[in-house]
Amino acid sequence: MLNGLLIRKARLADVPALAELIEGYARRGVMLPRTEFELAEGIRDFTVALDGDRFAGCGALHIYTADSGEVRSLAVDARRERRGVGRAIVEALEAEAREFGLRSLFAFTYVTGFFAKLGYRELDRAELPLKAWKDCLRCPKFKACDEIAVRKWIADSPEIASITRASGDSGYVPLPRTSPLPVLPTAIAIAPIPPKN
Secondary structure, eight states: OBTTBEEEEOOGGGHHHHHHHHHHHHHTTSSOOOOHHHHHHTGGGEEEEEETTEEEEEEEEEEOSSSEEEEEEEEEOGGGTTTTHHHHHHHHHHHHHHHHTOOEEEEEESOHHHHHHTTOEEOOGGGOHHHHHHTGGGOTTGGGOOOEEEEEEOOOOHHHHHHHHHHTOSSOOOOOOOOOOOOOOSOOOOOOOOOOO
């Protein structure tokens, strides 16, 4: 319990409430809509905050690689905004990420100030090719995305701690750059296979 909130992993019975909460954000255009099917399929990613028997918020940890994951679908009930619900959820997701051995978390957001208070720093979205190519391709805003990418190092390894101290930053260390993925064609022509004689 934190500030009267119960923070726990989501259950399948939570899917309708999750869908309702996320749909409110999707209607405002600040979050991708998620169907109940998608939510059920990814239920293990979700953590929820409960205020008594009411949903106060939710968020998901989606793992991309052996050392990085994304904070996604972070939503707080309007009646509980600015009361620490979002922070509590993100901190729970960070703790879960550490248990998995992840080194960094990233998010795409419109509220960079919120994430900055939690130690996340802005970065060029080109540094996150897995996210861009895996999930963003189906987003209606793919060619004109206005969300800002943020990332936080969460590992407590000596290597990261020494780089952090040397940089004078409070937790932000650039990930090694990878070459960008090639631009994929929108359509691929496939030659028919000739019939066997």
